Amino acid sequence: xxxxxxxxxxxxxxxxxxxxxxxxxxxxxxxxxxxxxxxxxxxxxxxxxxxxxxxxxxxxxxxxxxxxxxxxxxxxxxxxxxxxxxxxxxxxxxxxxxxxxxxxxxxxxxxxxxxxxxxxxxxxxxxxxxxxxxxxxxxxxxx
Numbered sequence: 001x002x003x004x005x006x007x008x009x010x011x012x013x014x015x016x017x018x019x020x021x022x023x024x025x026x027x028x029x030x031x032x033x034x035x036x037x038x039x040x041x042x043x044x045x046x047x048x049x050x051x052x053x054x055x056x057x058x059x060x061x062x063x064x065x066x067x068x069x070x071x072x073x074x075x076x077x078x079x080x081x082x083x084x085x086x087x088x089x090x091x092x093x094x095x096x097x098x099x100x101x102x103x104x105x106x107x108x109x110x111x112x113x114x115x116x117x118x119x120x121x122x123x124x125x126x127x128x129x130x131x132x133x134x135x136x137x138x139x140x141x142x143x
């Protein structure tokens with residue numbers, strides 16, 4: 001556990017490769033009691049890390065945390081606010097724009113929008129960010 005925090009489910013799956021269910025359950029209970037395992041703390045750290053290293057929208061964060069066995073109530077507590085999610089999308093798009101070189105306007109729009117969607121940002125946030133950065137009305141450009 002020194003490499004990184006793990007969720008209870010992740011640790012259970014790793015231990016299942018070598019130990020019996022009884023030993024695993026006893027170990028997990030002990031680690032929780034001692035404060036070494038805490039899914040809420042894990043989820044909060046996961047979101048903070050992703051915000052710094054690979055900004056993602058709440059949709060993708062929720063998906064990843066569910067896959068790690070985190071309870072919905074914990075996920076709801078640690079997800080980014082709408083304002084933070086918007087700022088993350090804006091900063092990510094700005095960074096990508098600065099590295100995009102000389103690309104045609106509509107190609108740039110499609111690429112930025114696709115990036116934000118892949119990273120789990122809602123379409124309304126992606127539209128707002130792309131529209132703001134490229135000074136475009138995406139509703140009129142596509143219709």
